Amino acid sequence: MDHRAPPPAGSSDRRTNLWLAGLTIGFLAMTALFLSDGRSHAAPKPGIPPVDAKFLETTPWRQTYTDLVKAKEDLSDYDCYSCHEKNKPPPIRFDANHKILIPKEHKNIVMGHGSHDRNDLCYNCHNEQNLVTFQVRDGRELKFDNLPPLCGSCHGPTYRDWEAGAHGRTGGFWDRSKGEAQRLSCANCHDPHAPHIPTRPPAPGPHPLHAVDAAPAQPNSAP
Amino acid sequence: MSLPSPLLDKTSDRAMSRRSFLRGTAAFGGLTALAASLSPLRELSDFTSTDQFLQKYYKELTPDDMTKVIKRIEGDVQRQYGIRPHVRDLKPMDGVEFVYCLNLTRCIGCRKCVHACVAENNQSRNPEIQYIRVLKLPHGSLDLEKADHTYAPESVPEKGFFYMPVQCQQCKNPPCVKVCPVNATWQESDGITVIDYDWCIGCRYCEAACPYFARRFNFAQPEIPKDKINPDMAYLGNRPRKMGVMEKCHFCIQRTRVGRYPACLEVCPVGARKFGNILDPESEVSYILREKRVFIQLKEEIGTSPRFFYYFDK
Numbered sequence: 001m002d003h004r005a006p007p008p009a010g011s012s013d014r015r016t017n018l019w020l021a022g023l024t025i026g027f028l029a030m031t032a033l034f035l036s037d038g039r040s041h042a043a044p045k046p047g048i049p050p051v052d053a054k055f056l057e058t059t060p061w062r063q064t065y066t067d068l069v070k071a072k073e074d075l076s077d078y079d080c081y082s083c084h085e086k087n088k089p090p091p092i093r094f095d096a097n098h099k100i101l102i103p104k105e106h107k108n109i110v111m112g113h114g115s116h117d118r119n120d121l122c123y124n125c126h127n128e129q130n131l132v133t134f135q136v137r138d139g140r141e142l143k144f145d146n147l148p149p150l151c152g153s154c155h156g157p158t159y160r161d162w163e164a165g166a167h168g169r170t171g172g173f174w175d176r177s178k179g180e181a182q183r184l185s186c187a188n189c190h191d192p193h194a195p196h197i198p199t200r201p202p203a204p205g206p207h208p209l210h211a212v213d214a215a216p217a218q219p220n221s222a223p
Numbered sequence: 224m225s226l227p228s229p230l231l232d233k234t235s236d237r238a239m240s241r242r243s244f245l246r247g248t249a250a251f252g253g254l255t256a257l258a259a260s261l262s263p264l265r266e267l268s269d270f271t272s273t274d275q276f277l278q279k280y281y282k283e284l285t286p287d288d289m290t291k292v293i294k295r296i297e298g299d300v301q302r303q304y305g306i307r308p309h310v311r312d313l314k315p316m317d318g319v320e321f322v323y324c325l326n327l328t329r330c331i332g333c334r335k336c337v338h339a340c341v342a343e344n345n346q347s348r349n350p351e352i353q354y355i356r357v358l359k360l361p362h363g364s365l366d367l368e369k370a371d372h373t374y375a376p377e378s379v380p381e382k383g384f385f386y387m388p389v390q391c392q393q394c395k396n397p398p399c400v401k402v403c404p405v406n407a408t409w410q411e412s413d414g415i416t417v418i419d420y421d422w423c424i425g426c427r428y429c430e431a432a433c434p435y436f437a438r439r440f441n442f443a444q445p446e447i448p449k450d451k452i453n454p455d456m457a458y459l460g461n462r463p464r465k466m467g468v469m470e471k472c473h474f475c476i477q478r479t480r481v482g483r484y485p486a487c488l489e490v491c492p493v494g495a496r497k498f499g500n501i502l503d504p505e506s507e508v509s510y511i512l513r514e515k516r517v518f519i520q521l522k523e524e525i526g527t528s529p530r531f532f533y534y535f536d537k
Contacts, residue, residue: 016238027251034259048349050448051338058339058489161536165507166515169494174506175316175482189493197493199378203334206372207351 048207055203058171060188065144067188078144080131089128092121112194125150125192151186162186272299280406281419281459289458292421296462303463304447308454310462313480315413321474321530322414322501322508323485324517325388328536329495332357332379332386336487336496340390343475343486344461345453347445354472355390355487356436365519390487391416391437391472392521392529399429399438408469414530415474417459425467434522435529438471474498501530508532 068075076082083105084090093101100120102109111120122128127135134142136153152159161167165181168189173179189197239247274295279288293310300308337355346352358370362383370387380386397416400408407422408429430438444466456462460476475485479498488496499506511517517534520527 013238020239020244023248027255031255034255034262048351050348050451051341055333055335055338056342056490061492161515164510164514166497166511167494167536169489169491170497170507171484171489173482174479174484174499178482181484197331199331199380200333201377202332202375202379203338205334205375206353206356 049204051203060169060184062188062191064147064185064187066185069145078132084131087129089123090131092123110191110194112196113192147185147187147192151192275299275421278421280422293458296456296458300452300456300463304449304452306449306452306454308452308456308462310456310458311477312458313460313476315411315415316480318502319500320412320414320502321393321479322499322512323393323474323531324497324508324511324515325531325533326495326497326536327385327387327533329493330357330386330388331493331495332359332374332381332384333492335490335492336388339486339490340472342451343453343478344473345447345456345463346439346470347441347443347447347464348451349446350443352439352441352445352470354437354439354470355388357386357388359384359386387533388487389435389437389521390531391474392435392527392531393472393474395528395530396526398432398434398527402428402432404428411459413480415476415479416471417473417476418469418471419459420462420464420468420470423468425469427469429469434525434527438469440469441466 063071063073065075065078068078090103093103095101098117100111100117100122102111113119123135125134127133127141129135130141132144134144134147134150136142136150138153140149142150148159148162152162158167168184168186169182170184171182173181186192186195272295274291278284278292284292289312293312296310297308300306300310334357337353337357340346340354341348341352344354346354356372358367358372359374359381360366360370362385374381393414393416395414397410400410400416403409404426405422405424407424408416408418410416425440427440430440441464445464447463452463453461455477457477457480460473464470475483475487479485484498485496488498497507497511499508501508501512503509511534512532515534515536517532519533520529520531521533523529
């Protein structure tokens, strides 16, 4: 029945045993590997840098005269008569194109109120007779800490919205019985000399869920 | 009657038989596979406590139950993040219905609201979960197909574009609530659609039903740096979520139900965001809906009737 020649005794046994031992050691090694570090590893997550804390700030970026008074800060910039003489309105000078010339003492002021030169005149708002006050077109004299009616004398609808709480940033409590809402003045957001709110870098956009090879396309970047 | 072959004889006596080798290998392999399949359990250490597993539905919880649940959540958060939070179960206020108005003339697309929301509401930083998506649209169209939400110019706003932040619209007729098979999300009397994170089964039907891409799913264990946890928490609001549940904007329940403004509103540098009680005729939102050019509820033709209004100045 058995026509196969019996294999040479010693060598075959040894080979089988070696195979079995090898397999066993292999399995044991795999077991050890699994037990030590067995969890399946997801693809490494793309790192997302934490967002800059400046994007979380809730304070307005400008301080008004009222804020400076409250914070007991230096008000010397508002003490006009430490340089100017009383009852002697400082003259306004213009260049050849009828643009206003800012004297070097007021170099920090950039004029850009609207698109027409007629808006860039000091005495539209400042009172030449009494420099520490504002003058409204209707003849009223307002103190530095009472800015909104001055702005509102030209920007009526905006003033109306601001009074109703619909223009300008707010904070604090919507429920006035529980606490106060934060009200800001015009100059907390707008530089009165150049009221257009400046552009700024945006906070980072959403990151893709999975790592991508190429940098995300940025279509429609500023023309 | 044949004699056992010498080969068989040998293997059965001295070496292993083919059958027992195969049997042993199969048994070993089977055990390995079983262990491998059970291995995820090792990562579950403090994942689901018995209390959490047996917790009842939010609306069936008695005040006593709620106290216990809140204690359990506070303990969980402390263990995980090393900070003792203040968790509250805030109920809707009487005579209050919240409405949000957003001024598209003012929005400059700076995305500060997005990140203030993430910080306030303990959203996962990686993978990133954000409730607000700011869309950049070319002037003169409201074609959302043309919207770009990954814009990254040097400065905003860009000429020729306007920006439209989209978040949960807190619909009066919310499709997400209708599709939830376990009622884990519902609309409260003040108009906020909330989620019970402990009741959600993670089927994501609501995400599919929402026409505004407002709902976010925790595909992975949320990751929040320990020092970035906001300890002022609400059960239905910003308490930390776990993997496998939905979340979305809830108008900052932990703030608005105690009378405060939402975080996205407070951080908006241009005052484009307005929030308040529409049932109060003196509120800002009443004034806006009455006086301003409120031009859309987003996708109003589909009948969801959002409580989120976009408007223009002038």
